[in-house]
Amino acid sequence: MVEDAEMLIVDDSQADDSMVIHNPWRQLRQFTAARIGIGRAGVSTPTRETLEFQLAHAQARDAVHTELDIESLKQQLFQLQQDFPQINSQPPLVLNSRAIDRVTYLQRPDFGRQLDDSGFASLKPHYTKTPYDLALVIADGLSATAIHQNAVKFIASLLPLLLKEIPDFSLAPISLVNQGRVAIGDDIGEALNARAVLILIGERPGLSSPDSLGLYLTWSPKRGLTDDKRNCISNVRLAGLSYAAAAHKCFYLLSEARRLQCSGVAIKDRSTEKIIDSSAVQTSFLLDSKVDRKGVDGK
């Protein structure tokens, strides 16, 4: 995909540019990722920007409709188990939600939240009386691309923290879920008897972020829990929150959940909240004193 983007730019550099009016304020992209200073052909978006937009939309669309590559994930997780022999060495469990395909999934969020009947049956042999410390669930969500690019790398960052800090840490077999939404993690966590469940799920892709991974932690997972019982870490990807930072946040939340025996709003991560002082005037460049007042007054 990167190669294609470069091709597009290279080809465009050969194009006759005389029809496009460029915007000198494009330099302000130093302040924002917004598509400012696009320029124009007439009053319309120039060809190159139009096609770049379509490429970004195509990538986001593909992310939504790409299927989870179960075989590749299994191999990556097998490799991970070689690196961390302390953790559960069973092969991952492959499960499905009640949404039978993507079209159903997109229209019936309620189906995507529930494990199908065969899923419960296949989890049964893995139930233990002594609860697991954590169940990890990997679900496609709205971007399998996010899972393919980030899920196993994130787990590789998280596991050392858990193994180091939690005595006799026990991990349930890892689950891979097709057509899953966040709440399905609770079904799985309950069926396995896990103290906590962490679901790794592809987030709704943005035009400039088709590969964003979301993490949701639930303490004492049970079917039918609502969002206020979960803690969320968002935007985990190469151009977003790093795996190491996400792993630290995640470990912090799990530690708090273990200490307080709950999750959700009660253990909101207040340590990272910035205090905003509205009286501290932050002036933007638009208000810089060197504004040409002549122009402002229209004289």
Place this chain on the structure above:
Amino acid sequence: MGHSYRYQLGSKTYQFADLADLMAKATPARSGDRLAGVIAESAEQRAVAQLLLAEVPLKTFLNDTLVPYEDDEITRLIIDEHDAEAFSVISHLTVGDFRNWLLTDTASTEVLKQISPGVTPEMAAAVSKIMRNQDLILVAQKCRVVTSFRNTIGLPKRLSTRLQPNHPTDDVNGIAASMLDGLLYGSGDAVIGINPATDNVAQATRLMNLMDEVISLYEIPTQSCVLTHVTNTLECIENGAPVDLVFQSIGGTEKTNSSFGFNLAILAEAQQAALSLNRGTVGQNVMYFETGQGSSLSANAHHGLDQQTCEARAYAVARKFDPLLVNTVVGFIGPEYLFDGKEIIRAGLEDHFCGKLLGLPMGCDVCYTNHAEADQNDMDNLLTLLGTAGCSFVMGIPGSDDIMLNYQTTSFHDALYARRVLGLGAAPEFEAWLEKMQIMSNAGLAQLTNHLPPAFAGTLSSSAVKHYNG
């Protein structure tokens, strides 16, 4: 609840449990009604429901309230404030006759304005369900709703824009960069409105100050708004922040609005607080509302109604408070409510029609998410249709890409396209400013100047920009 409805078609008998069921089954197909389990079970059942709905007298909607009067303050608002005199002109009509009447020359701009307080949201929703897209456009185009604050919105042959300079961390320079981009493309006469990434009073105040200073410095005839919760804005006003417009997302049932954390009394309090600041120069419409089909179902507060009827009921809330702007954010909620371009386009036209018929300054966030079956071409279609229908305003954002809310809406360029092909201008006060600032050489023709306007040339060579360049 009222009686059931029955229709004999050949050997088949179709039965509908009550008016709410009939309304839902008569609604053009959309995924949200399927999700709610209220959708017609077949195309034939839908067509039959539409035939039956056309026979329902408009008067029925005053007696057979779809959400019980005693359970819901919006039903009480609709019934208690119904204008019987305005209604008298159309009170003898059925839903089907009402459609015919709306399409006749009798229903002129003036007459539509007169009957508007006599139309309830349910009547508007019912008739819209049996109207084709062209009907929705034709009648809406005859409705005229003019509002004002520092400029005038909704005049004939005008299409205003909300400049939406969102930034994922509310960075002041990031927001300022998008604001400048928008202003230099002639956007922002409806409002400069920011969705804050961090939603609290301190942040809202900071953003209000940022916009107020820009509007003052460049003497822009427009208004600002931070789209934060109404109770936050109230607190901002109490703290002396420069609040132009009070924002709130609203729904069509009391339960929906409780889930949003407000009720009618809070909106009234906020409206009075904003009015007390007396910041409008041309008029005093101080409220900005957003709506969207599906919000009631999403809050599990739809009382078994279809999502379009719930949406129309939200307009009863809006019209109580004389808003400057009402925006249906039509494709934002996702494909579980509006699945594809066809459903989004239909919903946008319905919302715009119902809002205008009920007397609201209706604009539309022509938009979609990446998991909906929609693309830029669908948005071009809806924008063109709404521009033709006389839509009051649309959004404006750099390159259609909202990097904070992660969805696509209309760009600054899109608005200029619509103005050109449909011969629409911005608000007159804003047009004059665009020409004064040399942003446009002929604002009526949406002609941008080819040089950098002098007032902003200084800005771009300012020390702040240079500093970052260095």
